[in-house]
Amino acid sequence: MAVTSTNINQAFSFTSDPLLPWLHSIKKGLDDLFADHSEENSLAVDKLVSDCIRTFKNNPRCQNDVRFLKVWFLYMDCSRDFHSVFKEIEELQICLGNSVLYETCAVFLEAKGQLIDAHEIYRLGISRNAEPIESLKKAHKLFLERISVVHKACSIHQNVHNDTKKLGQTCVNPWSSSTIDEVLQKILPHLVKYDGYHFSSKNFPGKVALSTLQKSSRNKKIKIGGRDYLIKGCAGHGGFAQVFKACIDSDPDEIVALKIQAPPFPWEFYMYRQLDQRLPTEERSRFGNAQRMHHYSDYSILVCDYLSHGTLHDAINSYIVVGAFMEEVLCMYYTIEMLHILETLHSSGIIHGDFKPDNLLIRNSRVDLTDDMEQFVRRRGPWQDQGLCLVDWGRGIDLKLFSADTMFHGDCRTSGFCCVEMREDKPWKFQVDTYGLCVIVHMMLHNKYMDFEKKVSADGGHFYLPKLPFKRYWNIKLWDNLFKRLLNVQPCDDHLKMLRELRESFQEYVLSDPSFVKKLKESLRKQRLSLCSA
Known part of the structure; x- marks a missing residue:
């Protein structure tokens, strides 16, 4: 394990409390593991740590308890997804004002070679004035000195890499510190205008x-x-x-x-x-x-x-809490909305980069919706003000700041929304948004995040599809076509044409059923009441 029980003995000097027996058990488990690094002992420690986290993570007494934070570090060490664990620590506000959180996480990332992420963790702790702040600043300074040595050692290799990059397709990480600094330098002179x-x-x-x-x-x-x-x-x-x-x-x-x-x-x-x-x-x-x-x-x-009607995530959750599923007619409506949003956005040379239901706000029309199919399809009348609103542009990508042949690499760091290309370390572009759309549609249909699997095609190639099957009473042809096309985008594909064709296929189905808009209006009315009461 990279994170050990250093200083965990200090926890046992505290007076009796509910956490203390767990700390004793975890320490004993670690001692057993160090004496005999068997799979059985390792699994026993993992279970103890997981059970401890589950028992106390919502206990306000443990929120600022550094002993509990160290249990989280053990949990983080057992997990393959550091960023989802760190996000959970943030959401639960575990020791956010303690510099130990940021120093330890940064060291953890540095050991894994994720230097940019480690740097961002230090900056995050300093921006929050985590105490003791001087200790955190000193640790950050020493970190910068260490990576400075690494940078100098790699400078010759980097120059060769840059020269090679000019000969072929450019591939950059749009969210790295160096790229962000570069694009900010380009735009800052224009901001004042x-x-x-x-x-x-x-x-x-x-x-x-x-x-x-x-x-x-x-x-x-x-x-x-x-x-x-x-x-x-x-x-x-x-x-x-x-x-x-x-x-x-x-x-x-x-x-x-x-x-x-x-x-x-x-x-x-x-x-x-x-x-x-x-x-x-x-x-x-x-x-x-x-x-x-x-x-x-x-x-x-x-x-x-400020939009006060909640997010698409809130809408999905309103069904989950009562053990229900979003009506297919409503799933189709929001799918059409999202396809239209991405079609409009991407044609303007912009990628959102963080396309998830938390960033899609609900828009409600101020007047009653009509049954007019033409107004619905063309988004006219009251339907113009109904739908979704995409916000949070902090991870947005302006393609006009890059050469036309630029592709991107790097992880979006949002658990559950890393596209196929990110997971397989391949270049990507618009897939970061279209994959997010697939995850959202999957959440609306199944009340779960999407897992996909790799399947062998008839020609010996492969393709990706969600693991969960479609329900027999859904319009399987439409949903299967959506996932099959958006999860398997090829570099030569005209993705704007693909988005348009998918949107039109759903709209054609809507127009073929005169009762669709009436059903949709009723579903939207119920959703509005549900979100208002929440």
Whole structure:
């Protein structure tokens, strides 16, 4: 094991508590494992650690207990997916203010050779002022010194690699620190020209420290750019950013979403302005809107429109909690919406990069929906305001900043949404979004994330399909065609044509059934009531 029980003995000096017997058992299991590294002992430790995590992960007494954090480290060491475990630690807020979390995770990643990820973990801890902060900064400094030596040793190889890259197809990681720094250098001179961009070389000047919002935000008032924002609650959070619902100047009718990020990251604002410029006016409401950005030296604050109807993930969960499944008519409707969204987006030279149900907000029409099939298909009348809205552009890719032949590599780091190409370490482009669409459709149909399997084709090749079968009363032909085509995109395929053909196949089915729109209206009405009550 890479993570050992160093200092775990210190846990036993504490007074009796529910966690203590588990720590004793885990220590004994580790001692047995070190004495006899058998598979039986290894499995016993893995089970003890997993059971301990499951027992105490929702116990508030353990939330800031460093002993419990060390159990998580053992669990992380047993897991093949570091990032999903770290994400769970974040969601449960286990010792987020303790520098031990970030130092240990960074060392873990460094040992695996994932230096960029290790660097990001250090930066995340420092941005959160994890204590003791000086210890964390010192560890980060030593890390940078170590990778500096590695970088110098590899410089000759890198120069040769760069020269070779020019001869063939360019392949870059769009989310690496070096790529992000490069594209930010390209766009920063242009940001000042965009409406709503406000830059200051100083730290955020407000009386309320933005870092305190992580612990307590409700009804706090912060002044940004001469306007008062009354925080009404946290609407979401990620690795480097938190999103808050806020009223402008205490006006309950003027509600916005504030995305507060440290270190500052103006890329998302740039992406929103590209959407403004490139998308047709009638499509713009499907892609979120940024009103303004305040860019300080320590934080960036993105002010966006706030949609109050929940996310597509909320809609899926509303069925799961009552043991039901989303109606097929509603699954088809949202599939048509997502195909249309990606068709529109990709034709403008933009990739979203984080296409998942959490980032698809529900849009509800302000007036009653009609039975008019033509309005439904062409998205006219009340159907224009009904559907989905794609937000969170922090991982967006602007293809116009890269050469036309550029392909991408690298992992999206979102558990369950890594496309086939990422898993097989092959170049990818639009697949990062189309695979996300497949996962979402699978979640709507099955209430589960998608697992796929590799099958042998008649010509001796192979193709991919979801493991779970379709239910016999579904329109199997439509769903099978969707997954078969989107999970097996070839470099020579015209993927925009593919998206259009898939969308049209679903729309043709809708038009063939006069009762479809009536059933859909009823399903949307029930969904709206369900999400409102939640």
